[in-house]
């Protein structure tokens with residue numbers, strides 16, 4: 233993956249749109265939770281919903297840099313950039 237913010241934004245947008253079911257332009261913890269639980273179910277895996285909830289909530293808190301309780305595409309991209317363009 234190229235280390236350019238524009239490139240990364242394009243790549244992560246695919247995932248962002250997948251999570252942002254209601255197309256609000258933001259993802260919140262309940263959307264991430266639902267996606268993970270659906271994924272687990274589709275794979276026939278048993279997961280503890282309470283554990284998923286706790287993990288997702290700490291993940292969202294980490295991404296939510298302006299602390300409004302939601303993750304915008306910009307916040308999501310900034311998070312990815314930290315990994316791919318250290």
Ligand SMILES: [Ca+2]
Pocket residue numbers: 295296297298299300301302303304307
């Ligand atoms: Ca936010």
